[in-house]
Amino acid sequence: VTVGLVGRPVDGVDVTIVDDRAFLLHPDTARVLVLNPTAYAVWQACAGGGDVEEITRDLADVFEVAAVDIRDEVEAAVAEFADQGFLRQ
Amino acid sequence: VTQLLSSFDLLGLPVLFGTADPAVADAVLELFDPFRTTVSTDLSALDVQVVSGTQGWTLEIGRWPMASAASWHQLLPPLITELNQRCVGALRDFAVHAGVVAHADEAIAFPGESGLGKSTAVAACVRAGYDYVSDEALVLESDAQVRPYPRPVSLVPRMATQLGLSIREPDADEVMVAPGELGSVWSGSRLAVAHVVMLDRGGSEGLVALPRADVVPLLLRNSFNHFLDPAASIRLAAHLARTATCWRLGYSEPAEVAVAVTELFDGRSVSADEV
Numbered sequence: 001v002t003v004g005l006v007g008r009p010v011d012g013v014d015v016t017i018v019d020d021r022a023f024l025l026h027p028d029t030a031r032v033l034v035l036n037p038t039a040y041a042v043w044q045a046c047a048g049g050g051d052v053e054e055i056t057r058d059l060a061d062v063f064e065v066a067a068v069d070i071r072d073e074v075e076a077a078v079a080e081f082a083d084q085g086f087l088r089q
Numbered sequence: 090v091t092q093l094l095s096s097f098d099l100l101g102l103p104v105l106f107g108t109a110d111p112a113v114a115d116a117v118l119e120l121f122d123p124f125r126t127t128v129s130t131d132l133s134a135l136d137v138q139v140v141s142g143t144q145g146w147t148l149e150i151g152r153w154p155m156a157s158a159a160s161w162h163q164l165l166p167p168l169i170t171e172l173n174q175r176c177v178g179a180l181r182d183f184a185v186h187a188g189v190v191a192h193a194d195e196a197i198a199f200p201g202e203s204g205l206g207k208s209t210a211v212a213a214c215v216r217a218g219y220d221y222v223s224d225e226a227l228v229l230e231s232d233a234q235v236r237p238y239p240r241p242v243s244l245v246p247r248m249a250t251q252l253g254l255s256i257r258e259p260d261a262d263e264v265m266v267a268p269g270e271l272g273s274v275w276s277g278s279r280l281a282v283a284h285v286v287m288l289d290r291g292g293s294e295g296l297v298a299l300p301r302a303d304v305v306p307l308l309l310r311n312s313f314n315h316f317l318d319p320a321a322s323i324r325l326a327a328h329l330a331r332t333a334t335c336w337r338l339g340y341s342e343p344a345e346v347a348v349a350v351t352e353l354f355d356g357r358s359v360s361a362d363e364v
Contacts, residue, residue: 014320016327021302023323030319034306 006078007087042077097124099176103134119267120241165265183229183325186311189222190214191275192354195283198227200311206290213343220275235280239268292339299337304330
């Protein structure tokens with residue numbers, strides 16, 4: 001595992017969208033994460049692999065904001081996904 | 090000893106109630122009338138009895154003493170609590186702690202934890218002419234249709250008096266009101282949730298639109314059994330959030346809830362005098 005790479009989403013996560021919120025259900029723990037649009041974009045980006053810097057750059061392009069403005073949010077979201085067991089290495 | 094037997098079906102939980110006292114039998118029959126079925130010899134039925142002895146009255150469930158009291162009236166609250174816990178605990182359909190009232194084929198649900206004022210709010214709505222569905226649980230089948238759970242309503246005596254209900258035990262801490270005594274009990278064939286209303290007792294804003302996405306965690310937080318099938322529960326909660334309109338209601342008096350319910354069902358503003 002390369003230092004800095006975020007994990008990939010674990011298999012079987014159930015995603016339900018209601019308006020601007022995404023509800024992620026963990027298949028084993030039944031834990032639910034409620035994501036705002038930025039956090040959901042981070043979740044989707046995790047499927048593509050990469051590290052926090054790459055994901056931040058990609059999302060900064062998508063949202064047309066400066067990378068420095070969203071880096072902390074991306075890092076926090078990735079850390080939350082990992083802490084709650086939604087990412088595998 | 091002659092046993093007066095009654096059978097009830099509490100959302101699939103069969104109950105066989107027995108007592109030797111006609112007054113007890115009549116009271117229990119009235120309280121659980123919406124759940125009444127023909128007396129059967131179903132051996133799986135929950136055996137519930139209220140028996141008298143030299144020490145007073147005892148509530149027995151499965152032949153085990155659950156509560157004792159000097160008067161059988163005092164056993165009605167624990168009887169209702171015990172049956173409610175066993176009924177809700179056995180439910181397989183997605184169930185949310187909520188009060189529910191209906192008008193024609195539309196329901197309004199008030200999800201929330203105990204102590205929020207759901208029972209009183211529901212009672213005020215039913216006294217205002219709407220149909221009683223439940224003061225305890227919003228139970229949804231897989232197609233999101235509502236299963237009524239019109240259990241007896243527990244009110245504090247002051248509120249029961251305010252709602253024009255007669256009180257048999259004025260000194261009791263709570264009054265058990267039969268659904269039929271409260272007003273009309275919903276009896277249609279299909280019932281869908283049209284509005285989800287988050288009660289905010291003490292709030293002053295009246296009806297304010299609630300973001301749909303906020304309703305999903307509200308329903309899941311107050312669910313009795315989402316853990317049985319989490320994915321299906323989230324889908325049903327999301328379906329409700331998308332198809333119903335969602336509100337927060339700040340209110341002081343239960344009558345204000347009835348006014349808001351009239352506005353939601355009629356789609357127009359009304360004054361308290363009209364309800």
